[in-house]
Amino acid sequence: MGPPAGPRIDAALLERLYGAARADRWALPRDAFAAAIGASVAHAFEDRSPSSADIDRYTSALHVEDLALACACATGNERAWEEFVALYRPVLHRAAHAIDPTGNADDLADSLYADLYGMGDRQESRRSLFRYFHGRSKLGTWLRAVLSQRHIDRVRATRKLDPLPEDPASIPALTVDRAIDPERARFEAAMQSALTEAIAALPARDRLRLSCYYVQSLTLAAIGRMLKEHEATVSRHLTRTRAAIRDAVWARLRTDHGMDERAIEECFRSVSADAGALDVTGLIGPVAVRKNAELDRSSR
Amino acid sequence: MSPDDRDPLQNDDRLLRRSLTPTGVAAGPCLDAETLAAWAEGSPGVERTDALERHLASCARCQAMLATFANAELAEGVYAAGAPSSDSQSKVLPFKPAFPRWAPIALGAVAASLVIYAAWPRHARSESQPPQQTMASATPAGQVQYPADVRATDQLSPAVAKTAEMAAARQPQKKAAAKSSRQTPAASTPAPVAPPEPFRAPPVVVPPTGAAIAGVTLPPPPPPVVAPPSAAAKPGELTMLRGANDAARTDASASRIVADFASPTTTTPAAGQSLIGRGAGGGGRGGGAGALIASPRPIARVNWHVLASGQVERSINGGQTWQPVTITPPAIMVNGTAPSSDVCWLIGKGGIVMLSTNGVTFRRVHSPDVADLHSITAIDEFQATVTTIDGRVFTTDDGGDHWK
Numbered sequence: 001m002g003p004p005a006g007p008r009i010d011a012a013l014l015e016r017l018y019g020a021a022r023a024d025r026w027a028l029p030r031d032a033f034a035a036a037i038g039a040s041v042a043h044a045f046e047d048r049s050p051s052s053a054d055i056d057r058y059t060s061a062l063h064v065e066d067l068a069l070a071c072a073c074a075t076g077n078e079r080a081w082e083e084f085v086a087l088y089r090p091v092l093h094r095a096a097h098a099i100d101p102t103g104n105a106d107d108l109a110d111s112l113y114a115d116l117y118g119m120g121d122r123q124e125s126r127r128s129l130f131r132y133f134h135g136r137s138k139l140g141t142w143l144r145a146v147l148s149q150r151h152i153d154r155v156r157a158t159r160k161l162d163p164l165p166e167d168p169a170s171i172p173a174l175t176v177d178r179a180i181d182p183e184r185a186r187f188e189a190a191m192q193s194a195l196t197e198a199i200a201a202l203p204a205r206d207r208l209r210l211s212c213y214y215v216q217s218l219t220l221a222a223i224g225r226m227l228k229e230h231e232a233t234v235s236r237h238l239t240r241t242r243a244a245i246r247d248a249v250w251a252r253l254r255t256d257h258g259m260d261e262r263a264i265e266e267c268f269r270s271v272s273a274d275a276g277a278l279d280v281t282g283l284i285g286p287v288a289v290r291k292n293a294e295l296d297r298s299s300r
Numbered sequence: 301m302s303p304d305d306r307d308p309l310q311n312d313d314r315l316l317r318r319s320l321t322p323t324g325v326a327a328g329p330c331l332d333a334e335t336l337a338a339w340a341e342g343s344p345g346v347e348r349t350d351a352l353e354r355h356l357a358s359c360a361r362c363q364a365m366l367a368t369f370a371n372a373e374l375a376e377g378v379y380a381a382g383a384p385s386s387d388s389q390s391k392v393l394p395f396k397p398a399f400p401r402w403a404p405i406a407l408g409a410v411a412a413s414l415v416i417y418a419a420w421p422r423h424a425r426s427e428s429q430p431p432q433q434t435m436a437s438a439t440p441a442g443q444v445q446y447p448a449d450v451r452a453t454d455q456l457s458p459a460v461a462k463t464a465e466m467a468a469a470r471q472p473q474k475k476a477a478a479k480s481s482r483q484t485p486a487a488s489t490p491a492p493v494a495p496p497e498p499f500r501a502p503p504v505v506v507p508p509t510g511a512a513i514a515g516v517t518l519p520p521p522p523p524p525v526v527a528p529p530s531a532a533a534k535p536g537e538l539t540m541l542r543g544a545n546d547a548a549r550t551d552a553s554a555s556r557i558v559a560d561f562a563s564p565t566t567t568t569p570a571a572g573q574s575l576i577g578r579g580a581g582g583g584g585r586g587g588g589a590g591a592l593i594a595s596p597r598p599i600a601r602v603n604w605h606v607l608a609s610g611q612v613e614r615s616i617n618g619g620q621t622w623q624p625v626t627i628t629p630p631a632i633m634v635n636g637t638a639p640s641s642d643v644c645w646l647i648g649k650g651g652i653v654m655l656s657t658n659g660v661t662f663r664r665v666h667s668p669d670v671a672d673l674h675s676i677t678a679i680d681e682f683q684a685t686v687t688t689i690d691g692r693v694f695t696t697d698d699g700g701d702h703w704k
Contacts, residue, residue, distance in 0.1 A: 061343060094375070095372045095375075097375075098371060098372045098374075098375030098608065099368055099371070099372045101607075101609065132332065132333070132334060133334060134334055136334055136335070136337070136338035136343050137334055137337035137338040137340075137341050137343055138337070138341065141337040141338075141340065141341055141373075142333060142334050142337045144337070144369060144372045144373060145333035145334065145336045145337040145340075145365075145369050146333040147372065148333075148336075148365050148366075148368040148369035148372055149332075149333045149336075149365050151368055152361060152364045152365045152368055153361075155364075156361065156364075191315065192315070192318075192319065195315055195316070195319045196319050199316075199319050199320060204350060204353040204354040204356075204357045205353050205357075207320070207357035207358075208353050208356050208357040208363075210316070210320055211320045211321075211357060211363055212363075212366070212367065212370075214316055214317045214320055215317050215320050215321050215363065216363060216364065216366070216367035217367070217610075217632065218367055218370055218371070219374070219608075219634065219649075220672060220689060221374065222367075222370040222371060222373070222374045223370070225340075225370065225373060225374065226340055226366065226370050226373075228342055231689060232689060232690055232691075235671070235672060235689050235690060236690070242316075245316070271315060
C-alpha cells in the first residue's frame with residue numbers, strides 16, 4: 001500500500017472504517033490501514049479535490065474487509081496470509097484453469113502468488129501486488145481481473161513471436177473466383193467504408209456489445225453479466241444494432257457511393273459471397289468457423 | 301432483395317468482425333485490473349462509465365482482457381453456484397433447463413418401463429408385476445398408463461409439452477397395432493399361475509422397416525436390470541454443474557463446463573442373440589427401444605460436456621476420462637442432450653444444430669432459426685425440440701430436416 005496521498009481523511013471516518021473492516025483480526029496497524037484508505041481515495045479522485053461528503057460516499061462503497069485483508073497480507077501478516085490462502089487459493093486456481101486451459105494455469109496462478117507476496121525484493125521493503133488493490137471491487141473479482149490481464153499480456157507477447165501457419169488446411173478457401181468478379185474491389189472498398197462509418201456512429205455500449213459477441217466470442221450470458229443486462233436483452237440489442245448498421249450501410253452506399261438499388265444488391269452479394277481480404281477467420285478462430293458454417297447452411 | 305434481406309451481415313459477419321476489430325490506439329488510458337473488476341461488479345466507485353466503455357469498445361487489449369475476465373467469471377459462477385464461496389457474486393449460470401428437472405426422469409422411467417414390459421415374458425410378467433408402479437404401468441392393451449402429472453402436458457414447459465404431444469400423437473397407432481397382435485391380462489387382475497412352458501416371445505408389431513421376426517422361441521431371459529437414474533446426471537437431462545454434485549470434481553476442465561448431460565442407461569442383446577423387433581415401447585420413428593428377448597447387456601451411459609470454449613467432450617467410462625469430440629465444421633456449442641448412448645444433439649450459437657447418430661461423429665442439420673438456441677430436448681435421432689434464447693420453440697420429427 002502506498003503512503004497516504006492527496007485528500008485528508010477524517011480520523012473518525014477512518015476509525016469507523018477500521019471497525020467495519022474488522023482489521024483488528026490481523027492486528028493491522030491503524031496507520032497502515034489509513035494509508036490504504038488514503039491511497040484508494042487518491043486513486044479514485046486522481047487530481048480532483050473531493051469534499052468530505054464525496055469521501056464519505058466513496059469509502060462507504062469500499063470492500064473494506066477485503067481491503068484490510070489485502071493490507072495485512074501486504075504487511076506480511078502470517079494469519080492474514082493463512083486466511084487469504086484458505087479463502088482465495090481455490091478461487092485463483094479455478095480462475096486460472098478457466099482462463100488458460102492449455103496446461104499453464106498453475107504457472108499463471110503461482111506467478112501471481114509470488115507477486116502478491118512481493119517476492120521480488122524482499123531484502124528491503126516487499127513490493128506486494130496488493131498495493132494495487134484499493135477495495136473498489138471484491139478481492140476475488142480483482143484477482144480474476146489480474147489473472148486475465150496477465151494472461152492477455154502473455155498471449156500478446158507470445159503471439160508476436162509465433163510463426164505464420166503453414167498448414168494449408170488452416171487457410172480458408174475462397175468460395176468465389178475473384179477473377180470473375182471485376183467489380184469486387186470497388187464493392188469491397190465501398191462496403192468496408194460504409195460499414196466502418198456505420199459502426200463508428202454507434203453508441204459506445206452498442207459497439208462494445210457487438211465486439212464482445214462477434215470479435216471476442218463471448219456468450220450472451222457473459223456479455224449480459226458484464227453489461228448488467230439480461231441475456232435476452234443482449235440478444236435484442238444485438239439484433240437492433242445489426243438492423244441499424246444494415247440501414248446505415250444501405251443509406252451510405254446510396255448517398256456516399258452513388259449506388260442504386262441494383263448496385264447495392266450486387267455489392268452485398270459480392271462481398272457476402274467472398275469476404276476475401278476482409279476474412280479474418282485465422283485471427284478470430286471459432287467465430288469465423290461458426291459463421292462459415294452458417295454460410296454453408298444458407299447456401300443449402 | 302427485400303429490405304430484410306439487405307443485410308450484409310446476415311449470412312456472413314466476417315465483414316462486421318473486421319470492422320469491429322480494434323486496430324489503432326484507443327483514446328484514454330487502458331483499464332487497470334481493479335477498474336475492470338469494479339466496473340464488472342457495477343461498483344459505485346467506478347465513475348465515468350461512458351468513457352470506460354468507449355475505451356473498451358476500441359482497445360484490443362482491454363477488450364481481450366474483458367473477454368478473458370468474463371469467461372473466468374462465468375466459469376467461476378458455474379462451478380461455485382451451489383457451493384459456499386467467499387465470493388458471493390458467483391451466481392451466473394449461462395443456460396438453464398427450460399423444463400422441469402423431473403420431466404426427463406419421468407420420460408426416462410416411462411421408456412424404461414416400456415422396455416421391461418416388452419422384454420418380459422408374458423407369464424413372468426403376470427407373476428412378478430408389482431401391484432403398483434409409481435411412474436408408469438402397462439395396461440392390457442400394451443398401453444402406457446401415464447401418471448396424471450406426466451400426461452398433463454399443459455403443465456410442462458412449451459418444449460416438453462411439444463415433445464410429449466408428438467409422442468402422444470403416435471400412441472393410437474401403436475395402441476391399435478398392439479391390441480390386434482396380443483392380449484395381455486389386466487395388470488390389476490391376479491394372474492393365474494401359468495403352466496411351465498417354453499418361453500414364446502410375444503408377437504410384435506412389425507415396424508415400418510419390416511425387419512421384425514416374430515415368434516422366436518428362446519429360453520426365458522433373466523430379469524432385465526434397468527439402472528435407476530442417478531442423482532448426478534439424469535438420463536437425457538441437461539444438468540448445470542452445481543457445487544454439491546461437483547464437489548468431487550477436481551479436474552481442470554470442470555471449471556470450464558457450461559453443460560453436462562448423459563445418455564440414459566439402456567440394454568442391448570448379447571452377441572449372437574436376436575432382436576425381435578420393436579415393441580410397444582416408445583422412442584418414436586425407428587428410434588424406439590427394441591423389444592429384447594435375449595439377455596440384456598447394459599450399455600454404458602455416455603456422458604457429455606459442453607465446455608465454455610464451445611468444445612465438446614465425451615466420456616464412455618462414467619466420467620473418469622474425457623475425449624474431445626471433433627465437430628465438423630467446427631462450431632461453438634452451448635448445450636445439448638443425449639437421448640441414447642449413440643444419439644446426441646448439440647446446439648450452438650447462431651442457431652446451429654448438430655446431430656450424432658453414432659455417438660462419435662456429428663453432422664450439421666438444418667437450423668430452425670438464426671437466433672441463438674437456449675435449450676434442447678430430444679426423444680431420439682428424429683424428434684427434438686429446441687428453444688431459442690427469446691423463448692420460441694421449434695420441433696422436428698425428421699432429424700432436423702424440417703422444423704415447425
